[in-house]
Amino acid sequence: MTLQEYTSSSHNFEECMKCTVCTAYCPVVPANPKYPGPKQAGPDGERLRLKDPFFFEETLKYCLNCKRCEVACPSGVKVADIIQAARIRYSKSKPKLRDRILASTDFMGTLARPFAPVVNGMTGLGATKAVLDATFAIDKHRTFPKYAFKGFESWFRKEAPDQSRFPEQVAYFHGCYVNYNFPQLGKDFVKVMNAAGIGVSLLDKEKCCGVAMISNGMIDGAKKHAAHNVAVLGKAVESGKKILTTSSTCTFTMRDEYPELLGIDNGKVRDSITLATRYLYEKIVAGEVKLPFKKDFHAKIAYHTPCHMEKLGWGVFSIGLLKMIPGIELTVLDSNCCGIAGTYGFKKENYEVSQAIGKPLFDQIARVAPDYVACDCETCKWQIEMSTGLEVRNPISVLAEALDI
Amino acid sequence: MEFDVMIIGGGLAGLTAGLALQEKGKRTAIVSAGQNALHFSSGAFGLLDREDPFGAVAELDEDHPYARIGADSLRTFAEKAKGLFARAGIELNGNPLGNGFRLTPQGALKRAWLTLPEVDLFPDEAAVKGHKVLIVNLLGYLDFNTSFLALGLEKKGCTCRVETLRLPEMERLRQNPSEMRSVNIARVMDNAWVKVAGEVKSLLKDEDWVILPQVFGLRDATVPSQIRETVPARVLFVGTMPPSVPGMRTQMQLKRAYEALGGTFLMGDEVLSAETGEARVRSVETRNIGRIGAKDFILATGSYFSKGIASDMNHVYEPLFAADVIQDEGRGSWYDPNFFNPQSFLSYGVATTPGFKVLKEGVPFENLYAAGSVLGGCRSLALGCGAGVALVTALSVAETI
Structure with a gap:
């Protein structure tokens, strides 16, 4: 091994100038003193880990992987990637049964959905919550997202033949949440796309994007999902279709985490994966699409930019699209992590930290007092709904409601 | 995406230009690759480390941005800078037409022009x-x-x-x-x-x-x-060691004021390349958004730290447009072996016309301006003029556009 191999690491590690700006924007540091902070956990710690893996600390698990350190870094260091890659490479801790349950979103969805009324009834019960809290360390304050009795995929099967009437076609990566928990968002998506003159098809059996597996240390599973998804996404891209999504995190994971953390080459599909809001915004601005809006629509909305949306840099598209709806009074909330970070906030040991991180956001929402909150991420939705009592809608659902059709 | 003005760089110069242009009714966007030098601010802005900064303009090198603006216009922009901050909700201390002193963490006094409210x-x-x-x-x-x-x-x-x-x-x-x-x-x-x-x-x-x-x-x-x-x-x-609390708050206040005026701030994005032709910039390509077109562009990318200026073993260069860079020939002439002497390499930066249009091979781009520390000709560390150059050149460029 050469000296170079000993001393170099990926993710722009060597560009770090130790300026500590990352630390100033980390949402975990002020809430959890056990977390060493992005600079220490990232580039500083990496320097030591390259010498000896002994220096790996399990406290890196407190990183939310929100990527705010990367957005802030003036030197282009992929701080969060360094931290997550270190967890993948060095962590000795095995995911607990609880972590496997939380991370296996599509497996659990497949199991639970046929029994949706029973499962929903049970997970909502105080007694069940107490049992989950005591036996699985899933915090009792959390409410599990409800499972839909009829999934989005089976609803869509009846719609599919009708979609071929549109000359322009896109493929939809709906994600676990739309399929198992909230098919209405998928239905809204189809309604909006059809109103824009665009037909929708699904992929040849998508799997969960794998984000929850990555954060729970189930890397082999995440790699399998990623490889499968890249293959089925590839088929859609080959047939000339863009792949649209309604979740900022699924989008970010498939575009950037696959190559950076899982080492899965997505070069052929990456640039074809985009959020539906971005796709529509660009079509409307280019004059290719004109949506008919209700004349009497009115809503006071506060838009929350999810962390992975900040990292994608695409908040401008969702915000721009919402602004096009006549009768909308829109407040863009300050950039602030809501604290849930996918499965992180569901874990009993993280509950208090999770709520402390989100507090400035919840306080601002209370001050704005909107009719509801708009947001492109399903886990932010659960967190904000639980913590503020207000409903959270995807911008695509807001659009669907405002359409005059 | 299309804007009237696309500003590359979200530090003091970029935000100042953005605010001034939005106030003029232009539609602008700022793209910022990470956070900026305000995070290392002492809480004080320097115009020029001289007893009479305006009188001293005549002694500056002809390449210095103040020499190009001239003492009279410098006064006008200096006053405007304080007003712009006030409208953004930041009441700076100090008379914009003179210098005072600030207390440093070493217990020394250093000349300062305007300071953030708590300083x-x-x-x-x-x-x-x-x-x-x-x-x-x-x-x-x-x-x-x-x-x-x-x-x-x-x-x-x-x-x-x-x-x-x-x-x-x-x-x-x-x-x-x-x-x-x-x-x-x-x-x-x-x-x-x-x-x-x-x-x-x-x-x-x-x-x-x-x-x-x-x-x-x-x-x-x-x-x-x-x-x-x-x-x-x-x-x-x-002041403390970085990050600077007053600086970081100021960045947040300026950004919020800019967005309140309708500006689009693209945080954590980066311009990867530019499409140019016939001495004009047509569009830039960013990592997150893709192509962004505009009528005018402002290069406010900062100096070495922010990668607005870069160097290899033999040349100092501007990475985005390959603009002309004011520099001395030969690496040996870049620096003084005495660390505490004024260093020549710190004055290297983009060459422009007197109106701050960026030069490439001696020909100015018609719609590309430079502002702030990307500009060549000022030893900002030795002259104590970094913040002043950022504010004044940004206002000057915004006025031209």
Whole structure:
């Protein structure tokens, strides 16, 4: 091994100038003193880990992987990637049964959905919550997202033949949440796309994007999902279709985490994966699409930019699209992590930290007092709904409601 | 996406240009690859480290941005800068047409032009003589050196007493010494300042001055003035090691004001390439958004640290447009072996027309302007003109557009 191999690491590690700006924007540091902070956990710690893996600390698990350190870094260091890659490479801790349950979103969805009324009834019960809290360390304050009795995929099967009437076609990566928990968002998506003159098809059996597996240390599973998804996404891209999504995190994971953390080459599909809001915004601005809006629509909305949306840099598209709806009074909330970070906030040991991180956001929402909150991420939705009592809608659902059709 | 003006760089120059252009009714966007030099601010802006900054313009090199603007216009822009900040909700201290002094963390006095609200600006050096000073730090905070400060002030004929506060609110933070940083303390202090003010009040004996580190007023800009109202002595807030709390707050305030005027701030994005032709810039390509077109473009990418300027072994270059760069031939002439002497390489930067249009192979781009520390011709460290150049050139460019 050469000296170079000993001393170099990926993710722009060597560009770090130790300026500590990352630390100033980390949402975990002020809430959890056990977390060493992005600079220490990232580039500083990496320097030591390259010498000896002994220096790996399990406290890196407190990183939310929100990527705010990367957005802030003036030197282009992929701080969060360094931290997550270190967890993948060095962590000795095995995911607990609880972590496997939380991370296996599509497996659990497949199991639970046929029994949706029973499962929903049970997970909502105080007694069940107490049992989950005591036996699985899933915090009792959390409410599990409800499972839909009829999934989005089976609803869509009846719609599919009708979609071929549109000359322009896109493929939809709906994600676990739309399929198992909230098919209405998928239905809204189809309604909006059809109103824009665009037909929708699904992929040849998508799997969960794998984000929850990555954060729970189930890397082999995440790699399998990623490889499968890249293959089925590839088929859609080959047939000339863009792949649209309604979740900022699924989008970010498939575009950037696959190559950076899982080492899965997505070069052929990456640039074809985009959020539906971005796709529509660009079509409307280019004059290719004109949506008919209700004349009497009115809503006071506060838009929350999810962390992975900040990292994608695409908040401008969702915000721009919402602004096009006549009768909308829109407040863009300050950039602030809501604290849930996918499965992180569901874990009993993280509950208090999770709520402390989100507090400035919840306080601002209370001050704005909107009719509801708009947001492109399903886990932010659960967190904000639980913590503020207000409903959270995807911008695509807001659009669907405002359409005059 | 299409804008009237696309500003590359979200630091002091980019934000100032953005604010001035939005006020003129232009549709602008700022793309910012990470955070900027405001995070390392002392809390004071320098115009020119001379007793009479406007009179001294005549002595500057002809490449210096002030020499190009001229002393008269420099006065106009200097006054406008203070007004622009006031409209963004930031009341800067100081007369924009003159210099004062600020107290450094070493207990020295340095010339300063305008300062952020919590940073005192003294009219002359005599103002610091003969005071009784209580210097207060927080237990475990290493980025504020009270001994240096006391030593410097005692040289000026002050007597100093140093005290350290131990607050229960800080104990959680102290569990993690590597994160015992200005900004993290400031987050706690947005709520805990009342206690600090109370403790300081009870520590006070016959001192007429109290000095605290700049760790107050991150989200709530009124905290420093509230402390001042509580403590019956003159309270000074002195700079810490980075990140700078007043600087970071100022960045947030300017960005918010810019967005409130309708500006689009693209945080964490980066311009990868530009499409140019016939001495015009047509569009830029960013990592997150893709193509962005505009009528005019402003290069406010900063100097070496922000990668607005880069170098290899033999050349200093501007990476985005391959613009002409003012520099000396041969690496040997770039620097002085005495570290503390003015360094030539610090004056290297983009060459422009007198109106700040960027030159490439001697030909100006018709719609590309440069502002701030990307500009060549100023040894900003030696001349103390970094913030002044950023503000004044940004305003000048915004006026031209």
